[in-house]
Amino acid sequence: MNGFAGNFVKCALRFDGKPGSDVNGFIDAIEIYKHCAQVSDMNALRGLPMLLDVVNLLRITFGPKKPAYLVYRELFSTEQDYKTTTDVCEKRPILSHLPADALSEKV
Known part of the structure; x- marks a missing residue:
C-alpha cells in the first residue's frame, strides 16, 4: 500500500450543521467511507485530525x-x-x- 492509499483525499462528504442536516447520516457515511477506503486510524488522524473526536461532538451538538x-x-x-x-x-x-x-x- 502506498502512502496515499487509504485516506480521505477523495471523500466528498460535507456537513454544514444546518438545522435540517442529518448528523447521524453524515457520521454513518464517514464511517462507511473509512471502512471501504481502508483508511487506518493513523491515516484518519493525519488526514482529518479531529474525525475520531468530532463524531461524538457532532452527535451532541447537532443530533436529536x-x-x-x-x-x-x-x-x-x-x-x-x-x-x-x-x-x-x-x-x-x-x-x-x-x-x-x-x-x-x-x-
Whole structure:
C-alpha cells in the first residue's frame, strides 16, 4: 500500500450543521467511507485530525435531543466515585443533551 492509499483525499462528504442536516447520516457515511477506503486510524488522524473526536461532538451538538427525563435517568444511573474530576468530565456531555428550558432556577 502506498502512502496515499487509504485516506480521505477523495471523500466528498460535507456537513454544514444546518438545522435540517442529518448528523447521524453524515457520521454513518464517514464511517462507511473509512471502512471501504481502508483508511487506518493513523491515516484518519493525519488526514482529518479531529474525525475520531468530532463524531461524538457532532452527535451532541447537532443530533436529536433526548427528552429531559431520559437525560436525568442517564445522569443519575451511576454514583459518583472518589475521582470528582473524572465524574464531572463524564457527566458534562450527558448534561449537554438537556433541552434549553429543562432546568429552572425556580422551586
